[in-house]
Amino acid sequence: MIRLSKSSISQSDKDAVLNVLDKEFLGMGEEVKLFEQELAEFIGNDKTQVVCVNTGTSALHLALECLDLNSNDEVLIPSITYIASFQAVKMAGATPVACEVNPNNLFLDPEDVLKKISKNTKVIMPVHYASNICRDSLDKIYAIAKEHGIRVIEDAAHSFGGEYLGEKVGYYGDIVCFSFDGIKNITSGEGGAILTQDNKLASRLKDARLLSVKGDTKNRFDGKRSWDFDVTVKGFRYHMSNIMASLGRSQLKRVDEFSEIRKKIVNLYIKYLNKCNNIELLDLDFDNIMPHIFVIKVLDGKRDALRQHLEDNGVQVGVHYKPNHKLSLFNNGSKLEVSEDLHSKILSLPLHVDLEEKDVVKISNLIIKHLN
Ligand SMILES: *Cc1c(COP(=O)(O)O)cnc(C)c1O
Numbered sequence: 001m002i003r004l005s006k007s008s009i010s011q012s013d014k015d016a017v018l019n020v021l022d023k024e025f026l027g028m029g030e031e032v033k034l035f036e037q038e039l040a041e042f043i044g045n046d047k048t049q050v051v052c053v054n055t056g057t058s059a060l061h062l063a064l065e066c067l068d069l070n071s072n073d074e075v076l077i078p079s080i081t082y083i084a085s086f087q088a089v090k091m092a093g094a095t096p097v098a099c100e101v102n103p104n105n106l107f108l109d110p111e112d113v114l115k116k117i118s119k120n121t122k123v124i125m126p127v128h129y130a131s132n133i134c135r136d137s138l139d140k141i142y143a144i145a146k147e148h149g150i151r152v153i154e155d156a157a158h159s160f161g162g163e164y165l166g167e168k169v170g171y172y173g174d175i176v177c178f179s180f181d182g183i184k185n186i187t188s189g190e191g192g193a194i195l196t197q198d199n200k201l202a203s204r205l206k207d208a209r210l211l212s213v214k215g216d217t218k219n220r221f222d223g224k225r226s227w228d229f230d231v232t233v234k235g236f237r238y239h240m241s242n243i244m245a246s247l248g249r250s251q252l253k254r255v256d257e258f259s260e261i262r263k264k265i266v267n268l269y270i271k272y273l274n275k276c277n278n279i280e281l282l283d284l285d286f287d288n289i290m291p292h293i294f295v296i297k298v299l300d301g302k303r304d305a306l307r308q309h310l311e312d313n314g315v316q317v318g319v320h321y322k323p324n325h326k327l328s329l330f331n332n333g334s335k336l337e338v339s340e341d342l343h344s345k346i347l348s349l350p351l352h353v354d355l356e357e358k359d360v361v362k363i364s365n366l367i368i369k370h371l372n
Pocket residue numbers: 055056057058081082084085127155157158179180181190191192
């Protein structure tokens with residue numbers, strides 16, 4: 001069986017975790033402080049604050065929560081994204097409004113954002129689909145946000161380690177959320193991070209991940225507890241643990257190695273599938289991204305048969321993602337033709353750092369023989 005995705009855990013990753021277990025300080029402390037510092041150095045913008053949390057979903061939710069949305073507020077979001085992005089909006093008590101994506105790269109479509117924006121819109125949440133940032137679209141989205149005085153939260157769960165405008169993803173942006181779950185570009189077991197240059201928001205986020213106990217982050221980083229404190233707003237138990245941070249720190253040391261391998265695998269797919277009939281590759285900035293998933297479009301209604309054929313031959317594949325406006329919780333009868341059409345075509349092929357060239361050859365040959 002060739003797996004669609006998996007973590008890659010080295011001996012040094014294991015040693016790093018064991019080392020923390022030996023110290024018997026498992027909650028949020030020194031390791032999380034260091035992970036945040038190292039992430040900030042990696043991103044390279046000394047104005048950017050990094051707030052680590054327990055999942056990428058928590059990162060999105062906490063960011064939304066700290067913008068104080070109410071039940072009339074709307075968040076514009078591409079329908080084709082992981083359910084986490086939609087549920088995060090729901091958790092924050094606001095309404096996700098499903099938008100179309102660009103069919104060539106599946107990035108949030110700014111034209112549709114303009115159609116769906118209303119006086120209730122408070123946030124636009126583009127997703128770095130398949131690690132890619134469509135510059136033209138993102139520029140337009142920020143221009144729309146500026147004009148309407150609303151915030152942008154970039155769901156960057158796919159794109160950690162990639163580059164954008166010559167800097168690391170996360171260097172730019174209003175609020176940028178990463179995921180470090182088990183199959184993302186680097187992992188801390190589960191985990192996530194929120195990046196922002198808005199200092200007021202950052203300090204709110206730091207409290208809110210620890211039940212909104214004022215200043216608790218600093219105390220925990222100093223190995224202390226807070227006893228005499230005040231609480232003024234709702235808070236969450238979303239902090240990252242030292243166990244998670246130890247794995248995250250160790251994986252961060254491997255990010256260049258991971259990036260090189262992921263890029264190499266994607267280039268092999270492109271090379272082998274280049275002349276295959278009935279498929280289309282996405283138009284992504286392959287030179288600069290650290291690819292998290294590799295998605296093809298299968299044309300002429302052949303996706304499901306190909307999907308079955310690959311599964312029958314021991315190749316795990318996926319569909320990223322079922323449009324969220326088709327899920328019962330979010331279905332308000334709206335029709336998104338581009339997204340629905342894409343949903344019948346997209347197929348994600350195996351991509352992880354332990355995949356070998358022979359696996360890519362096997363997968364590509366299965367596809368080519370089936371479709372040609
Ligand atoms: C993984 C993912 C998330 C959520 O991250 P978790 O760490 O799994 O909670 C959010 N959005 C997208 C697009 C993702 O792929």
